[in-house]
Amino acid sequence: MARPNTKPVTLALLVLALLLAGVGYFGVGAGRQFAADRSFRPVRVPSPTAAPPGVAALLSAASAPPTQSRPAANPPVPTAAGVAAALAGPLGDPELGSSVAGQVFDARTGALLFDRRSQDSVAPASTAKLLTAAAVLSVYAPTDRFSTRVVAGAEPGTVVLVGGGDPTLSAAPAGQAPRYAGAARITDLASRVRTALHGVEVQQVVVDGSAFTGPGAAPGWDPVDTPSAYASLITAAMVDAGRDRADDEIRSAEPDLAAGNALADALGGASVSLGSAPPDGAVLGQVHSAPVDVLVEQMMRSSDNVIAEVLARQVAIATHRPASFAGAAEAVRAVLADAGIDIGTGMVDGSGLSVQDRIPAAALAGTLLASLGAEHSRLRPLLSGLSIAGWDGTLLDEDRFSGPAAIAAGMVRAKTGTLTGVSGMAGLLTDADGRLLVFSFVADQAPSEGPSRIAVDNLVAALVRCGCR
Incomplete structure (x- = not known):
């Protein structure tokens, strides 16, 4: 098709x-x-x-x-x-x-x-x-932006990536330009988290995608659409418009976990799972998307x-x-x-x-x-x-x-x-x-x-x- x-x-x-x-x-x-x-x-x-x-x-x-x-x-x-x-x-x-x-x-x-x-x-x-x-x-x-936060998890050594619906949040490594101009960067988010934790090691990254609900694929989408070069499942947390890495052609089969993996890598390695942020979790870091008109x-x-x-x-x-x-x-x-x-x-x-x-x-x-x-x-x-x-x-x-x-x-x-x-x-x-x-x-x-x-x-x-x- x-x-x-x-x-x-x-x-x-x-x-x-x-x-x-x-x-x-x-x-x-x-x-x-x-x-x-x-x-x-x-x-x-x-x-x-x-x-x-x-x-x-x-x-x-x-x-x-x-x-x-x-x-x-x-x-x-x-x-x-x-x-x-x-x-x-x-x-x-x-x-x-x-x-x-x-x-x-x-x-x-x-x-x-x-x-x-x-x-x-x-x-x-x-x-x-x-x-x-x-x-x-x-x-x-036109100048509004969408935020992605990391908050403290319920257990020591756990942080929660809270997806805010920023489609172009970038997993590009430090020193490499993001795929999308003006994109927020996972590396910046990780840097802020490390500063907030004062050296405490992160062992677990939980991804909270609860800002979006329902299925990740729409009625009338073909099974070959997700993942493909032109589409992925739609999740509140993702990097590089649903890719595993910024330079990938085919988008991710699990874009929410891809975002969690990108953060875990930037924090030095941690296990990644899906879950929910605690209601009182302290904000450890936050980044903002490109402006709405740019998106x-x-x-x-x-x-x-x-x-x-x-x-x-x-x-x-x-x-x-x-x-x-x-x-x-x-x-x-x-x-x-x-x-x-x-x-x-x-x-x-x-x-x-x-x-x-x-x-x-x-x-x-x-x-x-x-x-x-x-x-x-x-x-x-x-x-x-x-x-x-x-x-x-x-x-x-x-x-x-x-x-x-x-x-x-x-x-x-x-x-x-x-x-x-x-x-x-x-x-x-x-x-x-x-x-x-x-x-x-x-x-x-x-x-x-x-x-x-x-x-x-x-x-x-x-x-x-x-x-x-």
Whole structure:
């Protein structure tokens, strides 16, 4: 079963990416993804208070190609008839299959320019991460961080690692950069514990993951998903987004114990088990995650399923719901409903990895439109986390925006979604007249992965090529 791909995030890695493509797992090499994660730098575009920025402004903030053209000051408005005419040919591509849903909006006015089955529930694949990103940014400030604590255990020589839902806590050894930029480090946590213990030897590390509840895998996840290169079981304590070691390709079969083992190693060796922290255990050390806006960008840029699921649970915690798959889905649904975005009742996870996920296609474009407005400006990291066509993230690949669709390179910023039978994309683009458009397309009965992704690229490229008047 095909699963969402992850790609590098800077042009400097392009040559490395091409060299590693042949050793990929679902098309992506371990070294390639590790280098992508290590090289990530957040964009952190400021929130606007007036008109939304054009794609070019966002690209500029991301150190985009210098040839990127800027939108005109007052470009003409496309017409619905013009957009429909531009999309008619690409929509007829048999590689899209029999079920295509989508919308196109003018970003400046919010005018609907195209609608096809937008109220129908479709399988979103990884475009669902737009919804998780919007929800977590709605309930946390961009600068908020998640903490991981170590407290004294009930017995002498025992310490308890209390997972707080930090997905990128790093097990990288001292002197080695963490896999994820800005990540808290187990080595720092261990140093603080040693200082607090005044030389007392740690013989036992207990891992308390009670911040999260329910099963570690969602309904609709395939057994091969956990562990894999793109997913692990979801636990409150983990290191390096569910890996045993920072440079591993395949994620851990027991991410909570992997976190405990990393702490035990940093403390000089101790046995590790699962358990609970005593209610009155003294705090021996604490570290804090990267800020929420950075975690969102990391999740979006490489389409990281594990980070997405942990962030969805953080939405559940913030809204006083069980931090489980079901609780997280309900929390995301409720938070977005407060923002006027209806995602229906068909979401079962926060990443889009489940084949059971269903949402109205309108929720995707609606989320992007909300993030452009001043009323929901706190959602802005969602936009700066979108990949740039032909430049970074999941839109940098050998078959993306190539051939006739190459005209869209640098003109599109979007989130992709790919599962077996599903190809989708939602984002922003600048048309031939310099008008900023918001779009979403999902083909959830696509006959094949590669050709259907190209067909979706062609839909988007048709809008870039068109003045659509």
